[in-house]
Amino acid sequence: MIFNRRKKWNGQVASLLPTFDLTIEIVGPMAALxxxxxxxxxxxxxxxxxxxxxxxxxxxxxxxxDARADNLKNRIGFAEEDWIAAGRVNPKIVSTWREKAKIWESALR
Known part of the structure; x- marks a missing residue:
């Protein structure tokens, strides 16, 4: 029963990846799991x-x-705003991830 819930959740997550122009293959199946x-x-x-x-x-x-970084960042931004407004993601979690992204970006400068 618990396994079925997790399997369903994993499927839901995977079905949302095209929002970011991603697939499980791009993310990496083992890394994703x-x-x-x-x-x-x-x-x-x-x-x-x-x-x-x-x-x-x-x-x-x-x-x-990777040249896909800019496109992915834009797609993340659109999804975040929509999903925060819809109450589907926690704004505090999003804020934390945005800060991490700034650190990654600044490390390249």
Whole structure:
């Protein structure tokens, strides 16, 4: 029963990744599962889970100098605003992730 809830949640997270122009293959299947293992017990919504994966992928893109980083950052911003307004993500969590993203970006300068 618990496994079925988790499986459903994972599927919901995966179905939201196209919002960021991402797939599980781009994120990395094992990396995605490991990341989701960390946030599922915290009660993250599917939107928060997808946003978490998007931020992790953004950090990878930044570190690797991947040209997709700018597009991903823009998509993250649009999704955050919509999902905060809809009450689907916690603004405090989003604020923390935004601060982390600033640190990653400044490390490249």
């Amino acid at each position: 490991e990341a989701l293992d960390m946030v599922y017990p915290k009660g993250f919504s599917p939107q928060e889970g997808a946003l978490y994966l998007a931020y992790l992928t953004y950090s990878t893109f930044i570190k690797e100098g």
